[in-house]
Amino acid sequence: MRIAQVAPLYESVPPKLYGGTERVISYLTEELVRQGHKVTLFASGDSVTKARLISSCPNSLRLDKDCKDTLAHHIFMLEQVYKHASEFDIIHFHIDYIHFPLFRRSNTPHLSTLHGRLDIKDIFPLYKEFREVPLVSISNAQRKPLQGVNWVGTVYHGLPKDLYKFKARHGKYLAFLGRISPEKRPDRAIKIAQVVGMPLKIAAKVDKADKEYFETVIRPLLKNPYVEFIGEISEKEKNDFLGNAYALLFPIDWPEPFGLVMIEALACGTPVIAWRCGSVPEVIKDGINGFIVDSLKQAVKAVKEVRKLSRKNCRKTFEARFTASRMANDYLCIYEKLLREREPLLKAV
Structure with missing residues (x-):
């Protein structure tokens, strides 16, 4: 054709x-x-x-x-x-x-x-x-x-299929990957890390349109000892960033059309904790390859439950559907x- x-x-x-x-x-x-x-x-x-x-x-x-x-x-x-x-x-x-x-x-x-x-x-x-x-x-x-x-x-x-390598072991930090913007809610990710007492690594770009939001809302939060802001990363860096994470946080506050980062995490075997918005219920199977939550309290509970999830099932979901x-x-x-x-x-x- x-x-x-x-x-x-x-x-x-x-x-x-x-x-x-x-x-x-x-x-x-x-x-x-x-x-x-x-x-x-x-x-x-x-x-x-x-x-x-x-x-x-x-x-x-x-x-x-x-x-x-x-x-x-x-x-x-x-x-x-x-x-x-x-x-x-x-x-x-x-x-x-x-x-x-x-x-x-x-x-x-x-x-x-x-x-x-x-x-x-x-x-x-x-x-x-x-x-x-x-x-x-x-x-x-x-x-x-x-x-x-x-x-x-x-x-x-x-x-x-072979873009990301499966990582069998849970990492020791939470990951946030994508873009710093109000609808992506990095502030929620930081709050979750603070409450559960687990390191959070943020790999994200800051567009011109979101620079004020970053400077006034997010930058002050980066002083939190649990947070490491890495900035924008390349495709080659994603496998280690996502694969070595304990879980991906996807705390969005908008009707996400798809959310590519979710399947990138699943390809590495990393579970996803995501807010119930937009496409999330179509990608994440609650209790199988991650957790779907509606509040900060539920997200904190989900972090504590992630270890019970099979990273092999996360990878299988990717191979079967994405x-x-x-x-x-x-x-x-x-x-x-x-x-x-x-x-x-x-x-x-």
Whole structure:
């Protein structure tokens, strides 16, 4: 199959540091190539892939100090995709809705995976207007706010099976990995560590938008003797960081669309303690590969119960449900379904 993958340009594919969406696109692209498909990746020029790479900017935009207008680069990329559209059997977009007006008028089948939150009133009229566009959610919880659109499937994220090595022994510290922001609630993680008296290691980036929150709310809490702030870490550092942890804390306070860090932890064999928000109940099986909680009190109790969980079961959950090969196969089923539905239309022309 001739497949185009269209990525955001803010991070490279895969990203150098933080970047969940771009990391997933990389895993999907490389798995499709491995399975023998002819894949073209539209992404920043510093991306690394075995697919054909077409770039509209030399470097990813988040770390490019010379970039002042990110939209310009994305518009240029869309023109490139449109010019090449006839070369593909299907085009798979990962850039929200910016391509909708142009590709409504394209003859090439396409679909869009939505990677962000959808409980934003501003987007409702837009999706109502483009209700025919085939959409894929990354959890069933993610799609709940957006009704009356063309959902064609839910595909959970996946990681290469051998990306993370299983660590059989429980570590001695709690881990928080991702991004410092109010909705991720690192303050909750710090409070949990303080109450249970266990070290907490925080590996997280601080975006410009969250710098004030970090300085005013989180930095004062880092004086806590139980807390070690590491900062943003690379993909290579994650295995040891997560695998050597006692448990991953995922104390979110927002409708998380998926939460890639949860399956990264499970791949290492590390249980997850997560708040009951968004996709969490679809990823974590309470009492099997972690605990789902609704309060600080429950989270503290869960920390004390983690040792009873089997780290082998955590890894088994990952292998059964969250590998890149499973993700790619799910998408291929959707691609084939969309192409079959298009055949009668082509014959009628």
